[in-house]
Amino acid sequence: MKLLVILLFSGLTISCRGNSSYSLPPKLLLVSFDGFRADYLQNYEFPHLQNFIKEGVLVEHVKNVFITKTFPNHYSIVTGLYEESHGIVANSMYDNVTKKHFSDSNDKDPFWWNEAVPIWVTNQLQENRSSAAAMWPGTDVPIHNTTPSYYMNYSSSVSFKERLSKITTWLSNSNPPVTFATLYWEEPDASGHKYGPEDKENMRRVLKEIDDLIGDLVQKLKMLGLWESINVIITSDHGMTQCSENRLINLDHCIDHSNYSLIDLTPVAAILPKINVTEAYDKLKKCNSHMNVYLKEDIPNRFYYQHNDRIQPIILVADEGWTIVLNKSALKLGDHGYDNSLPSMHPFLAAHGPAFHKGYKHSTINIVDIYPMMCYILGLKPHPNNGTFGHTKCLLVDQWCISLPEAIGIVIGALLVLTTLTCLILIMQNRTSVPRPFSRLQLQDDDDDDPLIG
Numbered sequence: 213m214k215l216l217v218i219l220l221f222s223g224l225t226i227s228c229r230g231n232s233s234y235s236l237p238p239k240l241l242l243v244s245f246d247g248f249r250a251d252y253l254q255n256y257e258f259p260h261l262q263n264f265i266k267e268g269v270l271v272e273h274v275k276n277v278f279i280t281k282t283f284p285n286h287y288s289i290v291t292g293l294y295e296e297s298h299g300i301v302a303n304s305m306y307d308n309v310t311k312k313h314f315s316d317s318n319d320k321d322p323f324w325w326n327e328a329v330p331i332w333v334t335n336q337l338q339e340n341r342s343s344a345a346a347m348w349p350g351t352d353v354p355i356h357n358t359t360p361s362y363y364m365n366y367s368s369s370v371s372f373k374e375r376l377s378k379i380t381t382w383l384s385n386s387n388p389p390v391t392f393a394t395l396y397w398e399e400p401d402a403s404g405h406k407y408g409p410e411d412k413e414n415m416r417r418v419l420k421e422i423d424d425l426i427g428d429l430v431q432k433l434k435m436l437g438l439w440e441s442i443n444v445i446i447t448s449d450h451g452m453t454q455c456s457e458n459r460l461i462n463l464d465h466c467i468d469h470s471n472y473s474l475i476d477l478t479p480v481a482a483i484l485p486k487i488n489v490t491e492a493y494d495k496l497k498k499c500n501s502h503m504n505v506y507l508k509e510d511i512p513n514r515f516y517y518q519h520n521d522r523i524q525p526i527i528l529v530a531d532e533g534w535t536i537v538l539n540k541s542a543l544k545l546g547d548h549g550y551d552n553s554l555p556s557m558h559p560f561l562a563a564h565g566p567a568f569h570k571g572y573k574h575s576t577i578n579i580v581d582i583y584p585m586m587c588y589i590l591g592l593k594p595h596p597n598n599g600t601f602g603h604t605k606c607l608l609v610d611q612w613c614i615s616l617p618e619a620i621g622i623v624i625g626a627l628l629v630l631t632t633l634t635c636l637i638l639i640m641q642n643r644t645s646v647p648r649p650f651s652r653l654q655l656q657d658d659d660d661d662d663p664l665i666g
């Protein structure tokens with residue numbers, strides 16, 4: 213008995229000591245390689261990324277939000293909100309009330325970002341924690357008067373190496389410690405637009421470069437002694453599809469440019485009519501069979517893309533691979549922005565670290581589910597959001613999750629055990645009743661049964 217008490221006591225002491233190492237706040241690094249289409253992972257070689265996944269988790273498809281563009285999806289990752297709710301509804305926007313314009317080169321006005329609270333701001337408000345960012349969209353803007361404690365002003369000419377060096381330095385020696393960090397890189401998006409995803413040779417070269425950057429990232433974290441303790445998520449904002457000069461929709465063939473202001477062009481055009489809305493709608497409706505034309509109030513519910521003043525009165529959505537142009541427009545060989553139900557628009561997600569399982573594959577989550585999962589890992593209270601924490605439970609080491617086939621297996625297993633037990637009990641009862649008297653009565657029963665069986 214004494215021995216048992218001693219064992220219990222020492223067990224408790226060890227577990228308390230164990231916990232004290234967890235009292236350090238967990239760290240999370242969120243990395244985005246822009247335009248990393250989910251099936252690149254199946255169609256090209258990624259030795260470094262595959263090693264990362266082997267020791268971590270992979271979500272093969274992340275269903276992103278409509279419109280499948282860069283700024284909107286990056287903001288959905290860090291807020292868990294659909295575009296109509298976080299307010300970054302396109303890479304090019306216009307606000308009719310304030311007459312303000314937003315574009316990827318004019319994105320610094322907090323007005324555009326303040327409809328939501330990104331995770332780096334929430335993290336920063338926690339006592340004794342700070343955030344750091346290397347060029348994730350919005351991180352160089354004082355959203356709700358707060359930037360990350362450490363950040364870089366956006367410049368596409370800053371190399372990945374420099375971004376990585378800055379972010380890992382901040383992660384390893386800052387006080388209060390950086391617990392949430394983001395890292396953004398423009399590829400393979402830029403090459404996807406330039407060559408088109410079907411240009412295997414060029415894409416192979418670019419994707420190999422990205423895999424090498426992932427190798428550098430892991431190497432750097434190992435060198436700094438962060439690798440075992442930090443959680444790393446590698447994901448992206450959208451995929452890419454092939455376009456062609458044979459698949460053009462020319463608006464100038466359908467409506468005079470003086471009839472409307474063009475806020476955004478392709479593959480989702482945002483139209484602010486200068487003439488009667490119905491009249492403009494009628495002209496556009498007849499324009500091309502490879503383009504859906506929606507009045508704002510008729511935009512399908514599944515897009516969650518309606519309830520925001522920055523969404524224009526008419527939007528045009530091109531079919532996959534089709535490009536909306538004006539007479540003077542240049543064509544890109546690859547593009548994204550299309551319907552978010554198209555697999556070619558989906559990115560992937562891989563994650564590694566103490567919060568995640570090792571060697572686990574999952575088919576799909578929504579891009580808005582990433583936010584509640586990140587809040588959970590960091591121990592932050594999430595703002596109201598459109599994500600579902602339950603969708604990511606299977607990725608996390610301390611969560612109980614069960615898939616449908618497993619659930620069916622467990623129910624069938626339980627039924628088998630119950631049936632076996634019931635049979636055993638019945639057999640035991642029969643056996644114990646055999647040696648008792650009145651065996652003649654039982655024989656009579658058997659006689660009665662025989663004709664029935666026959």
Ligand SMILES: [Zn+2]
Pocket residue numbers: 246247281282283401449450
């Ligand atoms: Zn992008």
